[in-house]
Amino acid sequence: MSTRVPYLTARLQGFGTTIFAEVTRAAIEHDAVNLGQGFPDFDGLDFVREAAIEALRAGHNQYARSFGVPALNRAIAAHQKRFYDIDCDPDSEVTVYSGATEAIFAALQALCDVGDEVVMFEPYYDSYLASICMAGAAPRVQTLRAVEGEDGPTFRFDADALERVVSGKTRAILLNTPHNPSGRVFSREELAQIAAIARKNDLIVISDEVYEHLVYEGQHVPIATLPGMRERTVTISSAGKTFSLTGWKVGWTVAPPPLTRALRSAHQFITFATATPLQHAIAVALEQADERYYDELVAAYRARRDKLCAGLSEVGFAPARPEGTYFVCADIRPLGFESDVALCRVLPERAGVAAIPTSAFCRNKAEGEHLVRFAFCKSEALLDEGIRRLRDNIETLRA
Secondary structure: OOOOOOOOOHHHOOOOOOHHHHHHHHHHHOOOEEOOOOOOOOOOOHHHHHHHHHHHHOOOOOOOOOOOOHHHHHHHHHHHHHHHOOOOOOOOOEEEEOOHHHHHHHHHHHHOOOOOEEEEEEOOOOHHHHHHHHOOOEEEEEEOEEEEEOOEEEEEOOHHHHHHHOOOOEEEEEEEOOOOOOOOOOOHHHHHHHHHHHHHOOOEEEEEOOOOOOEOOOOOOOHHHOOOOHHHEEEEEEOOOOOOOHHHOOEEEEOOHHHHHHHHHHHOOOOOOOOHHHHHHHHHHHHHOOHHHHHHHHHHHHHHHHHHHHHHHHHOOEEEOOOEOOEEEEEOHHHOOOOHHHHHHHHHHHHOEEOEEHHHHOOOHHHOOOEEEEEOOOOHHHHHHHHHHHHHHHHHHHO
């Protein structure tokens, strides 16, 4: 009997409904604490939300310029200069999208021909694989594996193995730092290894940096700042994670003019333009958020991270403390569990908590099946309740 989905193109056969939809549905059904999907249960800055309301009232309600309203493009360029000393032209190098996910999709559609290969690190954000396949390209993976360090397990890649994955068909490396779901913040040395491979093989680097301001250990280094990388890098970020406004879906790319022209050719036929009043509001956010805001953002998330890691350890999981993002990958084997999918399917009903199986982010399922991803972008009260439920119900999961 065929398992092929009727009418669905061959490029998308096998993808089905995302694990996020399945877990969220189960969380709602069982009134579970949702520590699966990565969205905050609190609002972003008041003045930013008020700026969106003011933009609506001011009449900013029609199509925006396709590549972004001028105020936002200027604010993004100023942000790159302020934090990374990157000079970019707001009109020829900055493009605004309906979220970073669209930016990733547009970049792959624009830059890859059928048969090209794209190298990415697994586990990976789930849209990467679908976007590569919809471009007609072929995915190749280099696995990040947890290794023991001075402060516990952390995820690393093998540079020699990465170079072996690259072939004459490789078009791009799809990078994500800080990395979802592992929480790894790639070091300057690691980025230099990736950059050397990109330069040697004349590859484009598509660098997803949406968690750039959620770094707790180490330092976020945009790969575009490394020697010889500015001209071959598409840097992607967004407002959702930085300003706790994930539902606004305002993202952007920064790339040199030749790459930007290619990106805009795809973007204009995907969404054409992003919500106009929200663009004006995010321009205000980027312009007015001061150092205190960013410091307090990191401090608050670091405290949440430490709370969740301590709680998971108390229950018996073995969490790898993330250096960035707002996710924790926890090893389930110390509790006697072997399958992340099986565990996550019973968690909402039996423990009242939802989490995401990390194998959903892997081509090689065996690389992630011992890990479960928990999100700590939640109020402390919700984290406390989730930890309590896990502690009180962990034995029921063995039934």
